[in-house]
Amino acid sequence: MKKILLLYIVFLAVGVAKAQEKDISSIENWSTPDGIFDNIFDSDGNSVKITNILAGKTYVVNAVPTTSTLLCTSGIFELYFEAGCGMENTGNSLHNQRRAVLCQAFQDMSDFINTPLKNAGNTTKVKIWIRNQTNTTIATVDKAIASS
Known part of the structure; x- marks a missing residue:
């Protein structure tokens, strides 16, 4: 009986100690498991923090x-x-033309890709961020940047 009581006290102590540990992921506000x-x-x-992109x-920015x-x-x-990327102003015909070309290029790429993202009812999309180059760290002679 003493062994069972001792075993019960050990399990209870371990359980209380584990229950008192702080959940770091909720404090850090991670986007992915364990950050x-x-x-x-x-x-x-x-x-770079993923929440910044x-x-x-x-x-x-600045x-x-x-x-x-x-x-x-x-x-x-x-x-x-x-804002400032050269395609964001819907009242500017040049911006509209640039945006139309880019949107058509991505539509054409989408047509070539076989993916479950095309399944009916799926609302998940690949998000592409068209940046203002002055808000990036690229040199002025570079025309584009990409990341994977």
Whole structure:
């Protein structure tokens, strides 16, 4: 009887100790399990939080809040255009023409890709963020940047 009582006390103590541990993931507010993929690295090895590169979300560039707007859904893609990217102004015919070409290119790519994203009822899309180059770290001679 003493062994069973002792065993019960040990299990109770371990259970109480485990119950008192803090859930770090709720404190850190991670996007992925245990935050393992919450930091990504660019080609130069610079670390970036994944929450800082979400398309369609407000972020801060040079202490100024900036957003991107969904202006095109092409097949499995949603294209978000950042202010100043040269395609965001729906009242400018040149911007509209540029955006139409880009949207058609992504629609054509979508037509070639066989994916479950095309299944009926699936609302998941691949989000593409069209950036204002002055808000990036690329050189002015470069015309585009990409990440994988």
